[in-house]
């Protein structure tokens with residue numbers, strides 16, 4: 001019998017994972033009231049685009065503890081992570097497995113510090129956009145990379161999601177950082193879907209060069225051409241998705257810019273380097289997000 005799953009963070013990604021995982025185990029999705037009400041009214045979460053349909057799942061709009069032995073998937077945005085984990089901490093016991101899936105750097109370290117226990121840091125390329133309460137557009141079935149944990153890997157695979165166990169999760173964290181450092185700020189500033197950015201190769205290359213340079217200082221040997229190819233493959237694969245940063249700007253919310261471009265700039269400075277292109281996008285996104293809020 002699979003472990004139950006508890007999802008903290010019912011945005012586009014958390015809701016999507018809840019819908020798909022509910023086919024193979026009990027899922028408790030913690031959602032805001034309008035989203036929770038719509039899910040109950042429809043008899044589940046509505047997915048459009050890939051695998052359209054209504055997916056039954058259990059939703060709570062009042063904070064509730066995870067079931068004993070649950071896999072706790074934390075899918076809140078990076079800027080909400082610390083507070084969400086502080087609220088979660090009193091409910092956890094050694095039977096729970098905590099998995100963090102945010103964009104950006106420093107996530108595992110932050111989670112382990114706040115919870116005082118190890119967590120599983122996963123990297124996912126699933127792409128989704130929140131359309132309306134009770135409705136998520138499932139825009140790309142991307143792979144999820146997990147460090148050694150067979151149970152979480154099995155849950156993913158049983159629910160039909162591609163997943164791979166990897167020894168070097170740090171490499172995937174850095175690759176995803178490069179992808180997010182190109183796609184997220186550019187899409188948020190230009191107001192375009194990810195696929196449109198394929199036309200901006202020289203801009204993407206400049207940003208990737210800076211990420212690769214910082215990664216090397218941190219002991220991650222990435223290659224510019226290979227990383228750029230991965231960024232472009234991600235643009236292609238998620239071409240119809242509205243990036244999470246564009247969704248945040250459009251909704252007048254805070255963005256993850258400090259966890260992505262901001263992290264590249266801060267680490268560059270710590271190593272006596274500069275990352276002027278990432279710095280420029282960081283400032284422009286901050287300005288755009290403030291103007292939109």
Ligand code: PAF
Nearest residue numbers: 127183238241242243244
């Ligand atoms: O943050 C996002 O939007 C996603 O990480 C990705 C992979 C760029 C797809 O839109």
